[in-house]
Amino acid sequence: MTMHEPSLPKEWELVVGLEVHVELATKTKLFCGCENKFSHIPNTLICPTCVGLPGSLPVMNEKAVEFAMRLGRALGCEIHPSVMARKNYFYPDMAKDFQTTQYDQPTNADGQLALADGTVVGIERAHIEEDAGKTTHVGGGGRINDATYSLVDYNRAGVPLVEIVSRPDIRTVEHAKAYVSELRDILLAIEVSDAKMEEGSMRVDANVSVRPTGSDELRTRCELKNINSVRSLGRAIEYEARRHVDLYTNGEAPRQETRHWDEEGGRSTAGRSKEDADDYRYFQEPDLVPLAPTSEQIAEIDASMPVLPAARRARLGERSSVADEVIVTVVERGQDGLALGAIEAGADADKVLTRIQNDLAVDDWSAVTSESLAMLIQMETGGELTATQAKQVLGEMAAGEHGGDPKAIAAAHGFEAMESDELETLVDQLIVDHPDEWSRFVGGDDGDRKKMQGFFTGQIMKATKGQADGRAVAQLLGQKSAG
Amino acid sequence: MEWSGAVSLGAMTQRITRDEVVHVARLARLSLSDAEIDEFTGQLGDILEHAADIEALDVGDVEPTSHPLPMVNVLRPDELRPALDRDLLLSQAPAAEDGQFRVPPILGEEP
Ligand SMILES: [Zn+2]
Numbered sequence: 001m002t003m004h005e006p007s008l009p010k011e012w013e014l015v016v017g018l019e020v021h022v023e024l025a026t027k028t029k030l031f032c033g034c035e036n037k038f039s040h041i042p043n044t045l046i047c048p049t050c051v052g053l054p055g056s057l058p059v060m061n062e063k064a065v066e067f068a069m070r071l072g073r074a075l076g077c078e079i080h081p082s083v084m085a086r087k088n089y090f091y092p093d094m095a096k097d098f099q100t101t102q103y104d105q106p107t108n109a110d111g112q113l114a115l116a117d118g119t120v121v122g123i124e125r126a127h128i129e130e131d132a133g134k135t136t137h138v139g140g141g142g143r144i145n146d147a148t149y150s151l152v153d154y155n156r157a158g159v160p161l162v163e164i165v166s167r168p169d170i171r172t173v174e175h176a177k178a179y180v181s182e183l184r185d186i187l188l189a190i191e192v193s194d195a196k197m198e199e200g201s202m203r204v205d206a207n208v209s210v211r212p213t214g215s216d217e218l219r220t221r222c223e224l225k226n227i228n229s230v231r232s233l234g235r236a237i238e239y240e241a242r243r244h245v246d247l248y249t250n251g252e253a254p255r256q257e258t259r260h261w262d263e264e265g266g267r268s269t270a271g272r273s274k275e276d277a278d279d280y281r282y283f284q285e286p287d288l289v290p291l292a293p294t295s296e297q298i299a300e301i302d303a304s305m306p307v308l309p310a311a312r313r314a315r316l317g318e319r320s321s322v323a324d325e326v327i328v329t330v331v332e333r334g335q336d337g338l339a340l341g342a343i344e345a346g347a348d349a350d351k352v353l354t355r356i357q358n359d360l361a362v363d364d365w366s367a368v369t370s371e372s373l374a375m376l377i378q379m380e381t382g383g384e385l386t387a388t389q390a391k392q393v394l395g396e397m398a399a400g401e402h403g404g405d406p407k408a409i410a411a412a413h414g415f416e417a418m419e420s421d422e423l424e425t426l427v428d429q430l431i432v433d434h435p436d437e438w439s440r441f442v443g444g445d446d447g448d449r450k451k452m453q454g455f456f457t458g459q460i461m462k463a464t465k466g467q468a469d470g471r472a473v474a475q476l477l478g479q480k481s482a483g
Numbered sequence: 484m485e486w487s488g489a490v491s492l493g494a495m496t497q498r499i500t501r502d503e504v505v506h507v508a509r510l511a512r513l514s515l516s517d518a519e520i521d522e523f524t525g526q527l528g529d530i531l532e533h534a535a536d537i538e539a540l541d542v543g544d545v546e547p548t549s550h551p552l553p554m555v556n557v558l559r560p561d562e563l564r565p566a567l568d569r570d571l572l573l574s575q576a577p578a579a580e581d582g583q584f585r586v587p588p589i590l591g592e593e594p
Contacts, residue, residue: 026560026561033564042582047567071562083549092586105549135589144589151583284549286501292555 007173007238013213014241014250015221016176016206017168020183021161022143022193023131023201024067029056030130030160030451031100038199042134042153050158052095057287060084064160065107067192069293073160074110074190074308075123081292082107082128084285092152093132101129103282113166113186115178116328119439122167133157158483168218173234180204180230182352185309197229201285204233206315208240210248223258224268234326236261240268312336317421320349326357335360341370346379355380359394368401376406388468389415415467423460425469427476430459442481453477499524499530 008014010339029036032049039045048056085103096180106127113121133154140146170176184202187195195202209221224240227233244254259268298348306311307315309331316327316336320343330336335356344351360368376397380390384442393409402408431438456477460468504524508515515523567584578585 021579028561028563033559034560034566035563043569043572043584044582045566046569046572047564051567051572059557059559061561062558065558081555088510092584092589135586136583136591147588150582150589152585152586281507281510286550289550289552289557432570 002249003052003176004151006391008210008245011213012210012241012245013215014171014173015168015209015211015218016079016170016237017221018164018170018179019175019205019207020164020166020180021131021203021205022071022164022187022389024064024162025158025176025191025193025377026061026067028061029158030061030064030128031158032056036159039155039424042151042155045155046157050095051154052097058100058285060288061160061169064128065291065293067160068107068126068162068299069298069461070190070305070337072126073298073301073305074166074186075108075111075113075124075126077108077111077123077294079108080105081290083290084128084288085282086285087280087282089213089280091132092150093135094157095133097152100131100285100288101261102127107293109160109330113179113182115182116310116313116324117178119175119178120174121169121179124165124167124427126162126164129161131156131159131161156443168209168221173237176206176237177230177234180233181332182309188334189306189308203227204239206233206240208237209254210241210244220254222268224258224261225258226261226263228263230262232263235263235266238267238458239266243268271425280333287306293387313326315340316349316353318341320353322353326353329357333361335365338365338368338370338373338416342374342377343456345370345374347374348381351377351381355390355394359391360398362398365398367404369404371395372404372406378408379410380414383472385410386467387471389467414465423464423472424476426460426463426468427473427480430456431480434459441477498528498535 012142024036026036027049028034029045032047034045034047034050034300037045043175049058072079082102082105084100086098087101087103088098090097099250099361106125108126109124110336111123111126113123116417134156136142136151136153137144138151139145139148144150167178170179173402180197180202184195187193193201197204204227206227207221208224209219211217211219222240222244224236227236240259247254255270258271260271261268273377312331313336316330316339317324319340320327327336339349339352339356342352356373373394376385376390376393379385379393380387385393389410393406393415396402396409397404399408402412412416437452437455440448441456444452453474456475457470460473461470501520501524504520504527505515508520508523573579573582573584574582
């Protein structure tokens with residue numbers, strides 16, 4: 001692990017906007033009936049439309065439009081009538097020589113995304129477009145500029161995407177990362193994408209610039225591409241911001257350009273930028289008629305919207321007093337419904353949440369129900385189980401042992417209630433049997449006291465085969481020595 | 484009404500310059516001779532001049548037309564349709580390799 005590099009000098013402020021491309025989880029592509037899935041066998045998920053054969057015509061996928069609007073509403077956007085446009089460029093990943101996208105009339109505009117800490121980031125737009133095919137460069141070490149030729153696979157061409165463009169409202173690396181995590185959680189909650197950055201179904205580009213702290217100007221930005229994880233997003237933004245500060249400090253200035261993030265080298269490099277790179281000559285797609293969602297359709301989408309992560313966190317926050325991080329983790333893992341059910345069944349809220357956070361970090365916890373979890377927590381709070389035993393029982397509940405029944409699991413291990421008077425009798429006996437140790441516990445210095453507490457606890461655990469509650473023992477010893 | 488076909492060269496060059504034609508031709512990857520550039524500068528100027536006639540009208544009450552057909556929301560259900568035979572498709576391409584289209588080296592950055 002490298003040393004933590006210092007963040008920006010305090011005279012400089014970071015300004016970041018994010019552009020996130022999300023693949024929609026439809027069965028078929030955006031404009032044709034080819035299957036929308038990943039395939040290792042190139043050019044098997046293709047038809048005349050997605051390879052741009054003359055005479056083929058696009059027809060929009062209704063599910064893709066619905067998913068895009070669903071995402072827009074989840075981000076608080078207004079839904080507008082829209083038209084598709086052609087973005088013209090020559091690159092073999094698009095056989096038509098244009099990408100069909102939305103330009104000046106996107107479906108979703110003017111939304112916002114609230115981060116877990118309450119910071120709100122504006123959403124400029126979330127528009128529908130198609131994905132491009134995949135090119136592989138052969139020769140010259142696989143680098144585009146040195147390749148002898150390239151190979152093209154159109155399986156991904158025409159896969160439906162939504163591009164979510166944030167406003168340049170992000171001021172820290174932590175907020176940039178939190179934005180991506182929050183967006184991913186929303187996408188999963190509304191079930192429109194599997195949102196996996198490492199597999200490319202969610203791709204993040206960062207527009208980075210800096211400005212003197214306290215000013216509200218927007219300076220020249222650079223667009224960082226090839227960011228493949230949340231961690232790499234943080235590194236890329238930090239590197240780029242420092243590069244800008246260094247340039248300004250030396251009396252120079254960054255150029256507006258697209259830069260490629262090199263994760264291994266930990267730096268960004270300029271692409272070969274052409275002065276006409278952004279001249280895409282957009283015009284309206286004549287082969288597709290406008291989209292004009294009705295107010296009934298929008299109302300239907302709103303009515304079917306699940307509770308979103310922010311509201312789910314608030315719901316747990318109202319009912320408990322645990323730290324925010326605990327709630328964030330539980331909601332992120334999708335275990336908040338389980339927790340809520342257990343709390344409503346009468347289990348102690350803080351205990352439910354911390355027990356889940358600490359001891360249910362497993363992929364499959366489907367064998368644990370709200371009822372069985374509530375029972376477990378009640379067994380623990382009622383003194384039937386020690387904390388250590390409760391942890392073990394929960395692990396076995398998740399593994400589906402004894403039908404996931406905490407009572408049956410506890411019984412199988414012989415974890416039985418140790419009545420408090422039973423424990424007291426035991427402690428009294430030990431005091432009689434070990435008078436020297438007891439006087440050191442009562443009258444010794446802190447070190448002695450600590451040592452002797454360990455001694456008595458050990459004796460009790462030995463006598464009870466570990467079934468006594470450590471905290472109850474400590475409490476008893478304290479009471480006895482004071483009284 | 485008699486159409487005044489005598490659009491002055493001055494007006495045409497105001498509508499589009501020779502440099503703009505060269506730029507647009509380059510974006511479209513068209514290689515034009517000097518004579519062709521002159522010819523198209525004139526023709527494109529004529530077209531733009533014709534379109535500019537609209538500017539003389541008050542169209543404040545006319546809704547912009549994004550599509551000539553009075554239709555919206557032409558959608559299809561999200562249902563699979565059979566894919567094209569790969570070998571047939573690749574046999575139409577100038578070059579293929581390993582089940583993929585083989586294309587000449589691409590210069591410049593990826594879009
Ligand atoms: Zn297709």
